[in-house]
Amino acid sequence: MTQELSADLVIFDDDLTPVQQRNLEDKTQVKIIDRTQLILDIFAQRAHSAEGKIQVELAQLNYLLPRLTGKGVLMSRLGGGIGTRGPGETKLEIDRRRIKERIRRLRGKIKEIEQRREILRKRRRRSSCYVAAIIGYTNVGKSTLLNSLSNAGVKVDNRLFATLDPTIRGITLPNHQSLLLTDTVGFINKLPHHLIAAFHATLREIEEADLLINVLDASHPKLEEENRATYSVLKQLRVDDKPVINVLNKIDLVKNHHLLSRLRRNFDSSVAISALHKEGLENLLSRITQILEEKRISVELSLPYQRSDLIALIHRDGEILSRKYRDDKIALKVRVSPQLAGRLIKYRRNTVK
Ligand code: GTP
Secondary structure (H helix, E strand, O other): OOOOOOOOEEEOOOOOOHHHHHHHHHHHOOEEEOHHHHHHHHHHHHOOOHHHHHHHHHHHHHHHHHHOOOOHHHHHHHOOOOOOOOOOOOHHHHHHHHHHHHHHHHHHHHHHHHHHHHHHHHHHHHOOOEEEEEEEEOOOOHHHHHHHHHHHOEEOOOHHHOOOOOOEEEEEOOOOOEEEEEEOOOEOOOOOHHHHHHOHHHHHHHHHOOEEEEEEEOOOOOHHHHHHHHHHHHHHOOOOOOOEEEEEEOHHHOOOHHHHHHHHHHOOOEEEOEOOOOEOHHHHHHHHHHHHHHOOEEEEEEEEOOOHHHHHHHHHHOEEEEEEEOOOEEEEEEEEOHHHHHHOHHHEEEEOO
């Protein structure tokens, strides 16, 4: 078959074991690529952040290690020369050793990144910022949307996030609430489970998010199928219960208006936009604001006069419903995010909801 078609490469739509791959290569005499390798190659081309690149390289090396073969194995058994590459070490073994060293170094770097992210997550929780994760199938326009939204909204001037990954941006919503937007790796149909584990550090952003912005390519004929793939990843991450805004992107490419109305009917609470041409972004920002406001809770506080900093914070990230000045305290009724309510817990009188 490969000869008939004079193919140089065969791509398998499923995963192959190293032995299966080798046997097939021997039989066909052409290069064989399986699903994981193909996905890794795509991710390698598209990894934007330093972290993404490290994760892809690590996953690639882990994939490569059991697949390294060479005719040197035999020589190694016969024993090595003197003063050359160490006793019995062949090129294959040197390659293996180098790869293992590199894997160790990359793992160390990932650990550092995870620790840094954990610190940032803590800061974020303390800053009472909401987090929205932009998710969706590969190539639907997630990064374009992240850029457009962060240009459309006023940028948060917050040195707290200065060291953040380029895939995280802060914006201010129409109600003055700050929101962090995070971009995630593109989902792919049948994303192998071990790859989900490999990209866990990035995907944790989704677990931490208050809201998911699910981007769909409205001009893609298989968008329903792509959306199912996205939901299956969300299920695997056990985050399919978070509030979701379905965003129908690339409407500039949809010439058929009936199709667009059908899509809007099929996808609950969807917003139609063009991330590239910055159309419909205000609608999206107000949907985001609305959902986050619904998440706010009402609390009654009794604040000492010297904590005017907290009043400023509530003003910025929530709403003050009423305020009464007592002798030594200020009694407030406010509506704030659950995060901010948590920070104010020691000044709370009760929760009214
Ligand atoms: P991955 O990183 O693979 O997950 O891709 P992504 O979802 O981040 O998509 P990206 O933002 O890289 O966009 C993919 C392609 O779609 C780019 O060529 C964009 O210019 C294009 N694109 C994004 N939004 C729009 C849009 O609203 N209209 C049109 N016509 N093209 C768009």
